[in-house]
Every structure is written in structure tokens, then in C-alpha cells.
Amino acid sequence: MKLKARYIDVDTGDVSVLMHDFDCAELGLREKDRVKVSHEGVTTVAIVTTSDTIIQKGEIGLLGATLKTIGSEDGELVDITAASKPESVEFIKKKMNGMELTTEEINTLIADISSRALSNIELSAYVTSLYIRGMNLRETVDLTKAMVAGGEVMTFSNGPIYDHHSIGGCPGNKITLLVVPIMAAAGCKMPKTSSRAISSAAGTSDIVETFANVALTPTELKTITEKVGGVLAWGGSLNLAPADDLIIKAEYPLGIDPHAQLLASVMAKKKAVGANFLVIDIPMGEGTKVLTMDEAKTYARDFIQLGEQLDIKVECAITYGGQPLGRAIGPALESIEAIRIMEGAKTPNSVIEKTLSICGMLFEMGGEYQGVEKARQILESGKALKKFQEIVAAQGGKPDITSADIKVGQHSVDVIANQSGYVGQILNKALVRVARTAGSPKDKGAGLVLNKKTGNKVDKGETIFTIYAEHDWKLQEALKMAVRLEPVKIQGMVLARVPAFSRVSL
Amino acid sequence: MKLKARYIDVDTGDVSVLMHDFDCAELGLREKDRVKVSHEGVTTVAIVTTSDTIIQKGEIGLLGATLKTIGSEDGELVDITAASKPESVEFIKKKMNGMELTTEEINTLIADISSRALSNIELSAYVTSLYIRGMNLRETVDLTKAMVAGGEVMTFSNGPIYDHHSIGGCPGNKITLLVVPIMAAAGCKMPKTSSRAISSAAGTSDIVETFANVALTPTELKTITEKVGGVLAWGGSLNLAPADDLIIKAEYPLGIDPHAQLLASVMAKKKAVGANFLVIDIPMGEGTKVLTMDEAKTYARDFIQLGEQLDIKVECAITYGGQPLGRAIGPALESIEAIRIMEGAKTPNSVIEKTLSICGMLFEMGGEYQGVEKARQILESGKALKKFQEIVAAQGGKPDITSADIKVGQHSVDVIANQSGYVGQILNKALVRVARTAGSPKDKGAGLVLNKKTGNKVDKGETIFTIYAEHDWKLQEALKMAVRLEPVKIQGMVLARVPAFSRVSL
CATH class of the missing domain: 2.40.40.20 (Barwin-like endoglucanases)
Structure with missing residues (x-):
């Protein structure tokens, strides 16, 4: 016709x-x-x-x-x-029916997703079926390889290549800004690619963007890695495993992250940059993606097994993610917190210790002894800061950058305790909503800084946290949100009072 | 903003x-x-x-x-x-996780679907989850009631209301054209609503449209039912259980028909017209929706149980659907076949016997004895034809209509046997593709007529079937499709020849 x-x-x-x-x-x-x-x-x-x-x-x-x-x-x-429909629709139905997909079927499926041959309805059926039915190790390996094959694959003149990744869910996790310079200062190659926030307050790339260009080409990633040792790049401009972005388009509206797809998406990007030694950080606890130790161990085992099949040596760190890491949330605020540590600040302890642990694991995977001590020495000697400044300069940022160069939002408000007590719980998701309402991650200077964390004593009238914003109206919205959601829960000393006569009813 | x-x-x-x-x-x-x-x-x-x-x-x-x-x-x-997202997205995730939905959750879900508040991605996740996880009887009852509540609900001045429904999959199933006049001629009320073809060659409404107006208003449906007894209406213009059409938008591209949704969609439309006695026809066999007797019995049991909860007395007929019913496929050709039977034709036997069986079941559900004999008497006496003509006239068609009034496509071609043998198998889906390629159901005169059916002897040179079309180019396309798909399989007399020496290997 x-x-x-x-x-x-x-x-x-x-x-x-x-x-x-x-x-x-x-x-x-x-x-x-x-x-x-x-x-x-x-x-x-x-x-x-x-x-x-x-x-x-x-x-x-x-x-x-x-x-x-x-x-x-x-x-x-x-x-x-x-x-006719793409063949992949039949493979999605096969998965719907709980059947194992062949290598070829998975290859066709990922190729069809990458070429945008599938409609939103079909893509949604794929992620829903995968969420419910899952994939075995063989399928997950094939899925990872198919995702790698669809995009850019990096090779470096010599190795080994170090990498780390956090599966996310813990706000304030800015350790990449510290891990990469420490590893690179020790002569290790670490071409770290990160993402922007999807539903979090700030992705590593949103943070790095406050002081350097993150949209690098594959050639720039390679050149800087080989010259400086470390890179803090945004994965989005590198075309690594491009099917992932299209799959996220269906996962995000449903708020699901199918286990096998999460594994494959992470590992495909690591394989694409040629990682040899990889530490995966699995934050666990209320308000994160992983609620129980059993679930965390399942992830750890699956990442390690998948790594074996892909020739990547993987170790996993199950970390506590039930409250934010450090005190700052939001691009500029997190940059400042990280750079200050390289400048010699001794707090927040949680950020420093997690950074050193991850670096220590990476060093030891590469054959070193006492990796944590080595990392600590590099950080405390000022070598990490020097390397960080080299990386920033190579990525088009200000050479000799210091924490004072980073601007935070000029509007701020303190959230004050209206009673005394102890911080019993911090609600990650509520805190993220407050930071996002304040403008994070789009407004780089927006976010919040916690003055009190879980277990801290709070006196009535003390500041619990401070919200920062670039626009006053967003600050007011964020404050309203904070009052409504109460992201930091303060308990009185008396945790429960049992009346004497309650024994009668026993 | x-x-x-x-x-x-x-x-x-x-x-x-x-x-x-x-x-x-x-x-x-x-x-x-x-x-x-x-x-x-x-x-x-x-x-x-x-x-x-x-x-x-x-x-x-x-x-x-x-x-x-x-x-x-x-x-x-x-x-x-x-x-924020509609709450329903959380209920879809609940179903994804294999959990039972509450009455209120199902009501909200169907209300959100009906108001088009859900995106295609969310709708697809719903039908995929339902396909995989299913629903129990309580949920299915609630789903049905929620679908009824969203649309028009008919009431008639007096009952009982008779109805029948085929879950589909058997081409050429034109018995509604006969069942409704037979029942109405006996004084029973049967406000039958039907659908148009989705992927079949012709839906009942496509067929009826060759001689009457099918897009009736609820008032017309009521008036004609009360005056004439029977109606042959299209469900689409009546706004019965309107969520169904929106759900089909996600089911169709995936080629799935989740069990609980099929049950609820059928029964919601029957409840909406106030059916008291309902026969469900479940065609079973290769090329239909239901492949095994076990599956057919599951459908039958579920329809009957669901009917009990909805105050509809349901009986099920599991019928053979492995080859077309009768010989004609396509709107005009099927009309002619059905009207000729009312005019006294004694073939095709399969159409006559199925019609009488379904009518017989309905009569007996209403308290009659020997329902099949009663139906046969009405058909053979000419009362069915007279009632049919009354219905057609009431729906704006030609009064005193006869089969000669229906026009078939002026282009036709005979498909000839190139070998002798017996018809071993007829492929329903291939036959439907040929009819659709010829223009059915859009071109009312397009379709095909089988000259040979399963088990019939065919001589080389004999016509196996004749294709009709309104446009010559479509006829040529359909012929090509017929040659490619070979919808009618002819086997030689020798079904299998076992060589003598095969015994050696035993």
C-alpha cells in the first residue's frame, strides 16, 4: 500500500x-x-x-x-x-512461562532492545517476567555478554584494571571521589565510570560535575587513564552496554530492579571497561535496596560467580546502608565533604573508613598486603589530594582545586529539634525526597547536611540538619517536605513505659 | 511551575x-x-x-x-x-510478588485502568503479572464485579435472561446467528452482545453487520429484547465493562490472555446484561486457545464457580475446535451458511448439531425437558427464520431477508489438490491468515469456503477450498499465502510404511 x-x-x-x-x-x-x-x-x-x-x-x-x-x-x-513482530516477543513469552532462554535467544532479545525494535508494552513484559521468573547463572552470563557486545569495549595498553561499584540505595555515598585518587596515586589504573541519579539525591557523576567535565569520549577515558591513572567519568557518554538505558526506561516507572538484570547491567559495564579486579559494595539495611543479610549474601555470591564466568575477579563488601554515609547529601555538599577529607579532615569517620576498606580490598586483590594501611598512608600523606587535582585538571576542571572552590546553594535553613532525646532512626528515602525537593541533583548547590546521626544525643533547639537550595521557593518546599516526612526520628530516653497494672491482663 | x-x-x-x-x-x-x-x-x-x-x-x-x-x-x-504514581502501581507490584490483592485494591486498579491513568508500561506489567501469578476465585469475583461497576448495567422488565458465549479460537463459529432466533422464537429473552474480530477472520458482530446494524445503544438493546426477544448486538457501543478494551490493548501485542482476566472479562459482560442462564462454549483442540481436556475442564470449573458467586447459572460445553465449524469463514460467507440452515439446508451438520446442543442446554437450564428436540422443532418449522427476520428488521436490516441478499466478493479462486489422499489435518491459524489476507473481516465479502474437511477423501484436481475477495490484489496475496502455508494437509493412503528389515533393529 x-x-x-x-x-x-x-x-x-x-x-x-x-x-x-x-x-x-x-x-x-x-x-x-x-x-x-x-x-x-x-x-x-x-x-x-x-x-x-x-x-x-x-x-x-x-x-x-x-x-x-x-x-x-x-x-x-x-x-x-x-x-510481523520481532522474534524477541516469543522469547519474552518463553520467560513468562518460566522457561530458560538460549544464548541465541538472549542475543536476539538484547539486539532488539538496543535497536528500539520493542515497544514499551513488550519491554515492560520483559522486565516484569524477568523480575518474577529470574534467570539462572548461564542465562545471566549470556545476558551480560550480549549487553557488552552491543556497545563500546575499552582496551588499555597495560593492566591490571581496578574498579569498584556500589549497587546503591545508601544516600551520601561519595567514596568514589576518594577511592579513585588513592588507587591511582599507588600506580593502579582505575577508569571509573559512574551514573547520574535516577531516584537518588545525587549520583557520582552529578557530584563530580561540580568540579570537572564528566562527559568524556572513549578516547579521553583511555588517554586520561593511561596518563593519570584514574578517571571519574559519566558512563552515559561512553556507550557502554547501551541496552541498559533502554531497559531502565521500563524498570523505572515500575520501581523494579530485576535481580538478573541488575547483575548483568553492572557487570556488563565493568566488562566493557576491561576490569580485572572489582569490589562490589552492597549497602544493606532499612531504606536501601537490600533489606536482609541473606539477600545481601545472595547478591554477593551471584556477583562473584558471574565474575568468574566473565574473567573478572570480584569481591563484595556488605556495608551498613541504613543511614546516610557521612553527613552531606547533594552534589556540591558531597564534593566538599570528600575533598576536605583529602585535605586532612578527620571526619566523617564513616566515609574515611569505608573508603579505606574498599581501597584495601582492591590493593589486596592486586597482591598487596595490609591494603587498608597502604590506603591510609596515601590519603594522609596528601598524595591522594595531589592525584585528585591531576585527575580534575585532566578532566577540564580547575587545577589545584580545593574544597573552598565548590559553591553551595546561597539559601539555607536549619531544621531544629522541638524535643530532646536520641536519634533513633534516619529514613533514607525521606531524606532523599527532601534533598530532591530542594533541587538536588539538578541544582548542584542544593541538598542537606546532617548535624545529628543515629544514636546521637539531641537537645531541644539544636540543629538536626541544614537544607541548602539555590532557589528560595525550593527551599521552602523542601522545608515543608521535611516537616511532613520527619526524616530524622528523635526518641525520648524512655523507649517504652510499661504501666504496673498491665501485669493484671497477662 | x-x-x-x-x-x-x-x-x-x-x-x-x-x-x-x-x-x-x-x-x-x-x-x-x-x-x-x-x-x-x-x-x-x-x-x-x-x-x-x-x-x-x-x-x-x-x-x-x-x-x-x-x-x-x-x-x-x-x-x-x-x-505521584497512581496507587495501582503498588498493587501491580504486589501481584508481581505473588500476593493476593484485596477487594479495594482491585477496585482501585480497575478504576485507574478505566480512567486511562495507567501508562502502557504499567498496563503491560499488570497483564504480565496476572498471566504469571494468576488470581484466586475471590480475586476473580472482585475483578469481575469491578469491571461491571465501571460500565453500563442493563435491567429488563422481566426475565429470565438467556445468554451464551464462546471463548473463541475455532474459525467459522457462526452459531450465534442461529441460537438467538431459536431461543427468542421460544419466548426466551436473549440480548446477545458479541465482539468484532481481534485476530480471528470474523467476529460475530462482523458477520451480523453484513445484514443489520450492530452498533445499538443500551436503550435499543433493551427495547428490541423486550419487543422481539432476541438481539444480535455489538458489545463495543454499549459501554459494558469498558476496562476490557483497555486491557486488551496490552494483551494483544503480547499475544497473551491471562486466565483470570479472560474469566472476568467474559463474565463481567454477561453480568452487565443481567444474564441468568449462560452456556459457555469452550472449543478445544489444536489451533484453538485450549489444547488439552484438562485445561478445558479447568476453564469449565472456573466459569461455573465464578457464575455461582455472581448469581449466574453457568453450564459449559467443551466442543471440538480443531478444525473450522462448518465450511464458511468470513462475514458474508458465514451469514449465508447460517441463514441457509434456517431456510432449510441440512448441512453443514457440525453447525446444526452444535447450535441445537447449545440451545438444548439453555432450554434445559430454564426448566424444559428435551431441549435439543425443542430447538430442532423450532429450527425445522421455519419459526427460527421468521424470528431471525424480525430481529434483522428491528436492527434496521432488510425485512424478509434471505441468504440470497448477502453479497460475497466478486473475485474468487479455487485451491486445487495436486495429489490424491485424505485430509489429515486443517490448520486453523493458517486458514485464518488466508482469510484475513483476502480482506476479512474488513471486506465483508472476503473469506473462504472449505470443500473438504478432516477425513474427507480428495482426488487430485479437486477443489480443496475456494477463496473469495473484494479486490483482486488481495485475492492474489491470499492465494500466495495459501500456497505457502498449506492450511489443509492431504495425506496419501499410506500413513506410515514400515520396511521389513526395521524389525532387525528392534
């Missing part, structure tokens, strides 16, 4: 076309069926959205990516024939 | 808006998050699609339904605030 092309200047994510109900019926097509669209030897397959208002009989609306691929002029005739 | 409204003349199905990346970051929003859109006291919640090309900073693109609801003028300022 020949239809007249019309450009529709909207990109809804799906590779799609708009067709009139009449023409659809003519070809026996329904909403979400596929058509092959051809024009002067260029062909693409698109998903049909039906319409009887916007598109006239005899017309076809080409949206977003379809438009770019086909390259026909407005008003030209294009050729339309019915096309 | 105030943004300038811009109309985007596209309806992608989701209630959605386009926003610039910058404004999204400002509100901490990601793709597929929700916003509340307000203008002069009118408020709606829409799903965000981000864009940095089509929409400028400070603008918001209002698509399809959003546009209609808000009613702002192009260029006017609308107020945007971040909104």
Missing part, C-alpha cells in the same frame, strides 16, 4: 507511525502491530498507532526515529506492508 | 504531556513520571514524555486526551506540579 508521508514532530520513544483506521483495516492491522515502511531503498519496521482524527485516509504520520531513518520528504509516497 | 500550553495533535493512548528536559530537571521529573496539569480550576494528571527538540524550555505539549480535558487555549499558561 502506498501512503503519503507526513512528518509528526513528536518522539514518543517507540519507533512508530500513525495510520488511519481505514488503512489499518485494509491491511488487517491493529494498534501496536508492525509495518515495514520503505522509501527509495531505505526500509524500517515501525509500530502502528491508529488514529482517525489527526491522520487522513491515505496518509501516514512518521514520528521521531522513523522520520530520521526513512528520510522521505513531506508529501512523498512511501510503501507500507504488514510486518 | 507555569508553562505555556502548546497543542500537539497526536494521541498515543497514554494521557501524556511533552516537557523540555530542563523543566523536567527543575521539577525533579524523569520520563514517565506524572504531573498535575491545572488551568482555570480544571485539573488532570498526565504522564511526562521528555523532549529537547520539539518542545522549548517553558512550554508544555498537551497530547490527545490531556488536551481535551484541560481545555486551555494554545499559548495560555498552565500550572504544573509533580504528581
Whole structure:
């Protein structure tokens, strides 16, 4: 069937076309069926959205990516024939039915996801099925390899390559800013790629962006790693395992992170940068992704086994993530906290000790003894700061940067205790909502700093935490949110009072 | 945040808006998050699609339904605030995790689906979770009731109301055209609603449309039922259990029909027309939805139990659906086959016997004895034809209609046997593809007529089936499809030849 092309200047994510109900019926097509669209030897397959208002009989609306691929002029005739679903839809149904997928099926599935051949409905069915049915080790290995194969793969002139990764969920986890310079100062290569925040207050890349360029090309990543030893790059510009970003588009709205997909997505990015020694940080505790020690151990075992199959030596650190790490949350505030430690600050202890533990594990995986002591010596000697400044300069930031160079939001408000007691609990998710309402991570200077942490004594009138923002209206919204959510719970000394007569009812 | 409204003349199905990346970051929003859109006291919640090309900073693109609801003028300022996900997303996750949903949760879920508050991604997660996890009887009852409550509910001045339904999968199943007049001729009320084809060659409504108007209002359905006794209506115009159509939008692209959803969707529509006595036809066999007797019995048991909870007396007929019922497939061809039977034709036997069996069950459920004999007497006496003509006239068709009034496609081709033998198998799905390629159900005169059925002897050169079409190019495409798919398999007399020496290897 020949239809007249019309450009529709909207990109809804799906590779799609708009067709009139009449023409659809003519070809026996329904909403979400596929058509092959051809024009002067260029062909693409698109998903049909039906319409009887916007598109006239005899017309076809080409949206977003379809438009770019086909390259026909407005008003030209294009050729339309019915096309079948991608084979992957059958593989998704196979997983729905609880069956194991073959290597080839997984390869096809990831290739179809990467080329945006699957609709949102199909992608959602994939992540939902994977969430419910899971994958065995063999499938997960294949999934990881398929994701690696779809993107950039880095090679360095000599190794070994060190790497670390946190599966997330613990606010304030800025240790990458410290780990990379310490490792690089010891002569280890660490081309660290990180992500931006999805639902957290700040991803490592959001933090690094307060003082350096994070959108590096693969060549820049390679050059800086080989020259300086360490890099603090954003994964997004490197095209590593690109299927991941498309899969997240379906995971995020559902708020799910299927176990096998999480494993594969992390490990694919590590394999793509050629990691040899990898420490995975698994924060555990209330308000994180991993609630129990059993679950944490399952993750640890699966990461290690997957690493074996991929020739990556993996060790896991199960860490306490039930309250924020350190005191600062938000891009600029976290930068300052991390740089001050390199400048000699002795607090927050939790940030320093976690940093040294992770570096220690990495050093020891590389064959050193007393890795933690080695890391401590590098940090305390000022070598870490010097290396950090080299990395920042290489990434286009200010040479000789200090913590004083980082600007925080000029609007701030202290949240004050209205009773005395002890901090009984800090709610990670509520704290993140307050920081995000204040503008984090988009407003780099926004966030909050905790003055009190779990177990600390609080007197009435003392500051519990301070909120920072770049805009006053966001500060006011954040304050309202803080009052509503009470992210820091203060308990009186009396944890429970049992009246004497309660014994009567026993 | 105030943004300038811009109309985007596209309806992608989701209630959605386009926003610039910058404004999204400002509100901490990601793709597929929700916003509340307000203008002069009118408020709606829409799903965000981000864009940095089509929409400028400070603008918001209002698509399809959003546009209609808000009613702002192009260029006017609308107020945007971040909104949270519908609660239903949590209930979908609960089902994903294998948990039972409460009555209230199911009510909210169906209300959110009906108001189009869920995105395609969320809807897909719902049907996928339901497919994998299923629902117990209590949940299915609640699901059915929630679906009924969302739409039109019919009441008639007096009962009882008779109804039947086939869960589908058997091509050529035109018995509704016979069952309704037979029941109505006996004084029974049967306000039968049917659907159009989704993936079949012709739905009952596609068939009825060749001689009568099927898009009736609820009032017309009621009036004709009370006056004539029977109706052959299309469910689509009656707003019965409207969530069903929206759920099908996610089921169809995945090719799934979750058990509990199928049960609830069927029974909700029956409850909505006030059915008291209901026969469910469950076609079983290769090429249908139900492959084994065990599966068919599960459906039967579940329909009966669900009926008990809904105060509908249900009986089930498990029928053979492994080859088409009768010989005709396609709207006009099926009409002719059915009307000829009422005019006195003694074939096809399969159509006559199935019709009489279903009518017999309905009569006996209503307290009659020898229901099949009663039905046969009504059919053979000509009373069925007379009642059929009354129904057709009431639905705006030609009074005194006969089979000669129905036009078939003027293009036809015979598919000839190139060898002699017996018909070993008929592939339902392949036959449906041929009929659809010929233009069915959109081209009412398109379809095919089988000259040979399973077990029939075929001589080389004999016609196996004849394809009809309204357009010659479609006829040619259908013929090509028939040659490629070979929907009718002819076997030689020798089913298997065992060579003498095969015994040696035993």
C-alpha cells in the first residue's frame, strides 16, 4: 500500500507511525502491530498507532526515529506492508512461562532492545517476567555478554584494571571521589565510570560535575587513564552496554530492579571497561535496596560467580546502608565533604573508613598486603589530594582545586529539634525526597547536611540538619517536605513505659 | 511551575504531556513520571514524555486526551506540579510478588485502568503479572464485579435472561446467528452482545453487520429484547465493562490472555446484561486457545464457580475446535451458511448439531425437558427464520431477508489438490491468515469456503477450498499465502510404511 508521508514532530520513544483506521483495516492491522515502511531503498519496521482524527485516509504520520531513518520528504509516497513482530516477543513469552532462554535467544532479545525494535508494552513484559521468573547463572552470563557486545569495549595498553561499584540505595555515598585518587596515586589504573541519579539525591557523576567535565569520549577515558591513572567519568557518554538505558526506561516507572538484570547491567559495564579486579559494595539495611543479610549474601555470591564466568575477579563488601554515609547529601555538599577529607579532615569517620576498606580490598586483590594501611598512608600523606587535582585538571576542571572552590546553594535553613532525646532512626528515602525537593541533583548547590546521626544525643533547639537550595521557593518546599516526612526520628530516653497494672491482663 | 500550553495533535493512548528536559530537571521529573496539569480550576494528571527538540524550555505539549480535558487555549499558561504514581502501581507490584490483592485494591486498579491513568508500561506489567501469578476465585469475583461497576448495567422488565458465549479460537463459529432466533422464537429473552474480530477472520458482530446494524445503544438493546426477544448486538457501543478494551490493548501485542482476566472479562459482560442462564462454549483442540481436556475442564470449573458467586447459572460445553465449524469463514460467507440452515439446508451438520446442543442446554437450564428436540422443532418449522427476520428488521436490516441478499466478493479462486489422499489435518491459524489476507473481516465479502474437511477423501484436481475477495490484489496475496502455508494437509493412503528389515533393529 502506498501512503503519503507526513512528518509528526513528536518522539514518543517507540519507533512508530500513525495510520488511519481505514488503512489499518485494509491491511488487517491493529494498534501496536508492525509495518515495514520503505522509501527509495531505505526500509524500517515501525509500530502502528491508529488514529482517525489527526491522520487522513491515505496518509501516514512518521514520528521521531522513523522520520530520521526513512528520510522521505513531506508529501512523498512511501510503501507500507504488514510486518510481523520481532522474534524477541516469543522469547519474552518463553520467560513468562518460566522457561530458560538460549544464548541465541538472549542475543536476539538484547539486539532488539538496543535497536528500539520493542515497544514499551513488550519491554515492560520483559522486565516484569524477568523480575518474577529470574534467570539462572548461564542465562545471566549470556545476558551480560550480549549487553557488552552491543556497545563500546575499552582496551588499555597495560593492566591490571581496578574498579569498584556500589549497587546503591545508601544516600551520601561519595567514596568514589576518594577511592579513585588513592588507587591511582599507588600506580593502579582505575577508569571509573559512574551514573547520574535516577531516584537518588545525587549520583557520582552529578557530584563530580561540580568540579570537572564528566562527559568524556572513549578516547579521553583511555588517554586520561593511561596518563593519570584514574578517571571519574559519566558512563552515559561512553556507550557502554547501551541496552541498559533502554531497559531502565521500563524498570523505572515500575520501581523494579530485576535481580538478573541488575547483575548483568553492572557487570556488563565493568566488562566493557576491561576490569580485572572489582569490589562490589552492597549497602544493606532499612531504606536501601537490600533489606536482609541473606539477600545481601545472595547478591554477593551471584556477583562473584558471574565474575568468574566473565574473567573478572570480584569481591563484595556488605556495608551498613541504613543511614546516610557521612553527613552531606547533594552534589556540591558531597564534593566538599570528600575533598576536605583529602585535605586532612578527620571526619566523617564513616566515609574515611569505608573508603579505606574498599581501597584495601582492591590493593589486596592486586597482591598487596595490609591494603587498608597502604590506603591510609596515601590519603594522609596528601598524595591522594595531589592525584585528585591531576585527575580534575585532566578532566577540564580547575587545577589545584580545593574544597573552598565548590559553591553551595546561597539559601539555607536549619531544621531544629522541638524535643530532646536520641536519634533513633534516619529514613533514607525521606531524606532523599527532601534533598530532591530542594533541587538536588539538578541544582548542584542544593541538598542537606546532617548535624545529628543515629544514636546521637539531641537537645531541644539544636540543629538536626541544614537544607541548602539555590532557589528560595525550593527551599521552602523542601522545608515543608521535611516537616511532613520527619526524616530524622528523635526518641525520648524512655523507649517504652510499661504501666504496673498491665501485669493484671497477662 | 507555569508553562505555556502548546497543542500537539497526536494521541498515543497514554494521557501524556511533552516537557523540555530542563523543566523536567527543575521539577525533579524523569520520563514517565506524572504531573498535575491545572488551568482555570480544571485539573488532570498526565504522564511526562521528555523532549529537547520539539518542545522549548517553558512550554508544555498537551497530547490527545490531556488536551481535551484541560481545555486551555494554545499559548495560555498552565500550572504544573509533580504528581505521584497512581496507587495501582503498588498493587501491580504486589501481584508481581505473588500476593493476593484485596477487594479495594482491585477496585482501585480497575478504576485507574478505566480512567486511562495507567501508562502502557504499567498496563503491560499488570497483564504480565496476572498471566504469571494468576488470581484466586475471590480475586476473580472482585475483578469481575469491578469491571461491571465501571460500565453500563442493563435491567429488563422481566426475565429470565438467556445468554451464551464462546471463548473463541475455532474459525467459522457462526452459531450465534442461529441460537438467538431459536431461543427468542421460544419466548426466551436473549440480548446477545458479541465482539468484532481481534485476530480471528470474523467476529460475530462482523458477520451480523453484513445484514443489520450492530452498533445499538443500551436503550435499543433493551427495547428490541423486550419487543422481539432476541438481539444480535455489538458489545463495543454499549459501554459494558469498558476496562476490557483497555486491557486488551496490552494483551494483544503480547499475544497473551491471562486466565483470570479472560474469566472476568467474559463474565463481567454477561453480568452487565443481567444474564441468568449462560452456556459457555469452550472449543478445544489444536489451533484453538485450549489444547488439552484438562485445561478445558479447568476453564469449565472456573466459569461455573465464578457464575455461582455472581448469581449466574453457568453450564459449559467443551466442543471440538480443531478444525473450522462448518465450511464458511468470513462475514458474508458465514451469514449465508447460517441463514441457509434456517431456510432449510441440512448441512453443514457440525453447525446444526452444535447450535441445537447449545440451545438444548439453555432450554434445559430454564426448566424444559428435551431441549435439543425443542430447538430442532423450532429450527425445522421455519419459526427460527421468521424470528431471525424480525430481529434483522428491528436492527434496521432488510425485512424478509434471505441468504440470497448477502453479497460475497466478486473475485474468487479455487485451491486445487495436486495429489490424491485424505485430509489429515486443517490448520486453523493458517486458514485464518488466508482469510484475513483476502480482506476479512474488513471486506465483508472476503473469506473462504472449505470443500473438504478432516477425513474427507480428495482426488487430485479437486477443489480443496475456494477463496473469495473484494479486490483482486488481495485475492492474489491470499492465494500466495495459501500456497505457502498449506492450511489443509492431504495425506496419501499410506500413513506410515514400515520396511521389513526395521524389525532387525528392534
